[in-house]
Amino acid sequence: MILGVDISTSITGVAIIDNDGKLIECAACDLRKYKGFFEKTLQFREFTLDLADKYCTLFNKVGVVHIYIEQPFTFFNSGGSSAKTMAALQRFNGVASWMFYEIFELEPQYVGANQARKKVGLKIPRGKKAKQVVMEHLLSTDDDFNVEYTYRGNPRPQYYDMADALIVARAGQIIEKEKNSS
Numbered sequence: 001m002i003l004g005v006d007i008s009t010s011i012t013g014v015a016i017i018d019n020d021g022k023l024i025e026c027a028a029c030d031l032r033k034y035k036g037f038f039e040k041t042l043q044f045r046e047f048t049l050d051l052a053d054k055y056c057t058l059f060n061k062v063g064v065v066h067i068y069i070e071q072p073f074t075f076f077n078s079g080g081s082s083a084k085t086m087a088a089l090q091r092f093n094g095v096a097s098w099m100f101y102e103i104f105e106l107e108p109q110y111v112g113a114n115q116a117r118k119k120v121g122l123k124i125p126r127g128k129k130a131k132q133v134v135m136e137h138l139l140s141t142d143d144d145f146n147v148e149y150t151y152r153g154n155p156r157p158q159y160y161d162m163a164d165a166l167i168v169a170r171a172g173q174i175i176e177k178e179k180n181s182s
Contacts, residue, residue: 001055002176004169005069005100005108006161009040009092012047013161015169016055016064023144025055026166028158037088041095048096052103067100067108068172069093070116070164109172113164116171131160138163 001024006013010032016025029047031040056063072086072093100108117124122137124130135155138145145166147159 001064002066002068002169002172003051003055003064003100003104004165004167004172005067005096006164006168007069007072007089007093007096008161009037009088011158011161012044012096013158013163013165014051015162015166017166017169017173019173021170021173023142023166025051026145026162027051028162030158037091040092044096045099048099048103056104064104064106066172066176067104067106068116068168068175069097069100069108069110070168071110071112109175111168111171111175116168119171119174120167122167131164134163134167135160138166142166 001019002017004015004017008031010030012029012031014025014027014029015023018024029044031043034040034043072089097108100106111119113130117130117134122134124133135147139147145163147155149155
C-alpha cells in the first residue's frame with residue numbers, strides 16, 4: 001500500500017491506495033481550531049498514530065510500504081504565501097515527515113505538486129485553480145473518491161486536501177512502477 005500525504009498547518013489530507021491503485025482510505029486531519037505549533041503537532045501525532053494502528057504491517061499482512069509526501073513550495077509567486085507562512089509550513093512539514101518515519105518506520109519520499117499531477121496525466125489549464133481541477137478530475141474518474149458538500153453545494157474544505165493526497169499517492173504508485181521496471 002502507498003500512503004500519499006498533502007501536509008498543511010490547517011488541514012492535512014492522507015490517502016492510502018493498494019498496489020492496484022484502489023483507494024483504501026482517504027481522510028483528513030483538521031488542525032484549524034488548534035492555535036499553537038506544538039498543539040497542532042500533538043494533534044497531528046495522534047492522527048498519525050491512529051492511521052498507523054490501522055495500516056502498519058500486522059500479522060503478516062502487507063501494510064503501508066511507501067510514503068509519498070507533497071513537497072512544500074520553496075519559491076515565491078505573486079499572490080502566494082508570505083515568507084512567515086512558508087517558514088511555518090516548512091517547519092511543520094519537517095516535523096510531520098519525521099513522525100511518519102518514526103511511526104511507520106519508512107522513509108518518506110517527496111514529490112512536487114506539479115510533478116504529481118503530471119505523473120497522473122492531469123494538466124491544469126491556465127487561469128484555473130489547481131485544487132478545483134484536481135477535485136473535478138477525481139470526481140469524474142474515480143468511483144471510490146466521494147465528497148461531502150456544504151449547504152451551499154461546495155465540497156467541504158478537507159476534501160480538497162484529501163484529493164491532493166490521493167494524487168500524490170497515485171503519483172507515488174507510478175514512480176514505484178517506474179523504479180521496478182528499470
